Amino acid sequence: MSRRYVQGGHRGGITVCAKHFPGHGDTTGDTHREIPVVDKSFAQLMQEDLWPFKAAVDAGVDLVMTSHIRYPQIDAAHPATLSAPILRGVLREQLGFGGIVISDSMNMGAIRRNYAPVEAALLAFKAGIDMMMLSEEHYDHDTAYLDNQLAMLDAIVADASAGRFPELDSIVSRVVAFKLARLQPMALYQDFNLPAHLEIEQQAAQAAVKILRDPARLLPIQAGQQVVVIQTTPLADYANLMNPRGIGPNQAISAFDYFAAEMSLHLEADRLLILDHDAAQAWLLDQASSSTALVLAVTENYPLPGEDFQQAASREMVDGLSRAMGPRLLVVGLRSGYEAINSDVPYLCAYSSRECSARAAARVCIGRA
Template identity: 45%
Template sequence: MKKTREQIIALIESMTPAQKAGQLFLLAYPGKDPEVIRPLIEKYGICGCYVSQDNAQTFDEAEAMTTSLQAMSMKAQGIPLLLGVDQEGAWGILIPESHPGPGNMALNAIDDVHAVAGMYELIGNEMLSVGYNAVLGPCSDVNSDPRSPIIGTRSFGQFPGEVAKAVSMAVKGARKTGILTCLKHFPGHGATSGDTHREIPFIDKPYAQLSTSDLVPFKAGIDAGAEIVMTSHIRYPQIDSENPATLSKKILQDILRKELGFCGLILSDSMNMGAIRKTYDPAQSTLLALQAGVDIVMLSEEHYDFETGDYLAKQLRSLELVEQAIETGMLADELVAEKLVRILDYKFNRMLIRKPRMSTQLLAQHAKQELDTAKQAVSLLQKRFWPLPKQGDVVYINATPVSSYHNMVNSRGIGPNQETPAFDSFIGEVQRLRTMKVLTHEEAMKDLDVLQQASALVVVTEDYPLPGEDFEKHDQQHLVSILCERYSERLIIVGLRSPYELSLYPKHVTYLCAYSSRTCSAIAAAQVLLEGQEGTVHTKLPVSVDFER
């Protein structure tokens, strides 16, 4: 199946303008029936698909779907599809059968970079076993703004050097399996409190400052061999006063290509996100991105605003505009050929289609590795009331109101995707090991005085990075603040999230942090809490938090 450069050029010359345009698009489609996207594969020979939980929920469904999609593409044009997935830890797919791990921030809380490599090697093997051949990770953003609603635990942390080491190991671990890796969101999404799923944020840093902070992990990932870099829809006015990164030649060509020496594929973040959709004509922005330096335009078609609409009609408008631009020369032949040579070289010479399915025994080993890794990350950040008493009346409180969970499983399968709240998994593990009393947020708020009778209180907080939305945390933080004020001397806060919330509470309160809302982290936190080991006091932190050790 491998092809020489001459064979690839000959193939490109034989392609119609529609087929050339199609190879520049990574498209999503709704539901579990891949027949929906057959018309675009047959006419345009698209580059590939962005696949989400909406398309497949089990390994069996995923294998059947990818087999069908690849057969369509090979019959239509003889070119395999790139099938990309957001299996990046804090976000995941094929939940609950897959093992995405505790997420990047949790991995970086472990003082062992090999844990990062091991987790991404696991991810790569699982995804390839069902035919997903590109993981849209690792997230390489330096999370320097604690207010970020969308990066958070998707990032390895706040410190550029440490993030760079983790990104490098993640890429190396994944690449051992043969899966393609993708650094995102270039040149960095972590220094803003905005969410590009809703708007165009801006980061007012000069290049000199970016080069010593946000760009450091991207350089490390490129040096480690990452094949793809995903752009961000963020404006950097001191570099390009007019365009967000996705549409900026200065950022994509001068910085990414020339300064950082990246020779791989440049993939846009979804052009359906609010940052682009609310500012530019969707189809026209696609053309601008390709002219700026993007190789593959992603239209992942998430319903951020719970819209409905015709997926194929929206995608078709962008495909038709690019086809026309190729026919008229608006997109120069040389530019299109350069992109296609790069894309097809990866597809024929560097991209695996799939690996054999995994045995039940191997998946069980993955589950153990995932839990062990999550447990290593659990950290006792502040210690006053520790360990938990072996005897006495212990009350466990869910800080999160029931109403906050309404959007936990995000529209279109994007986001955390676990249907069971982290608190439920935490309590399930505690109940397996010990009897206790459990209160909901609503029950605790109704009668706070009854808690005076308890010998110990454990309150659990959660957070989930949701595209285009927020996981409501105000009420849970209000309850925790009251508990800190009244019962701090016998209170343990278990944070199934990043530790940024510590700044809201007294410095003397006990805080056990799992850095993650994934199921494995919830179970791990319960085990660490009940074991009460002093060894869980960690000195390495992935982010800067004002607290007392």
């Protein structure tokens, strides 16, 4: 898959980066907050985690982004971003990568909570980083932002002037050659067929939807069946989907709203009741026990780097609905399917919280896909 991704990107004129080296596939910690540890030998990594990176390198990937993960059996002192044994020894020498090594954000908790900004920058460049991403980022408009940036630049200049940064010439040569070869000729804007792209997006989203559990064959919704669509997430929990950091998911309209809109397109108004979290709580107390409707409880999760989308209230709502509705409840997960593991409630999963996935899930529910 990584080889095909690189090849497809290059055919489309896109510069491709593989990340986060040597791999986040076996971590339990979040590098936005801490330094996770993966205690594997080099042989284990080569047999497991490094396969997709090796395929990407062999396919000519342009950049490799590092991870702030520590691999004590390779480097007991530093995470990969600051580790010469990992960046020079494994990536350059073992995998044969000759392109640009770019750091993950140096403003993440794994780095900022364990290293001073200047120390981290010098360690990273001397370990094998060619380009540094966000050595200082004013998420919160910290007044120290500019001072830290200038201190980092001054330290690099001082080390280079004193002859303590022999790697600098090769770094500059690689970066300039890369920009001239790959970025300078690239058109800033290209004509594209937006409807065709959206069609591909919708096809991919539709193909991903999967009914993980439905023993009573609740789906597709039968003709004449009354349906209650419930937003298990309180409105307040969506507040951070648009935030000043600007790095995602930047989704002003919730996945639930798209799902409900698609359901409304295909079901008659007198068959469909759409309830937000507060209205659903009242309905659960007053009417659920006497209802014969099929209840679709929509759960959501969103990628918020370094933060978490609140889900406790949503889980409580699903638990309450399960007790009240029994076999007439089906969860529609506009998210990953992990929450379905420890439950026996019927479950449809869209594997995404984007509009295309929410609408695709609705079409499966109503039997249009």
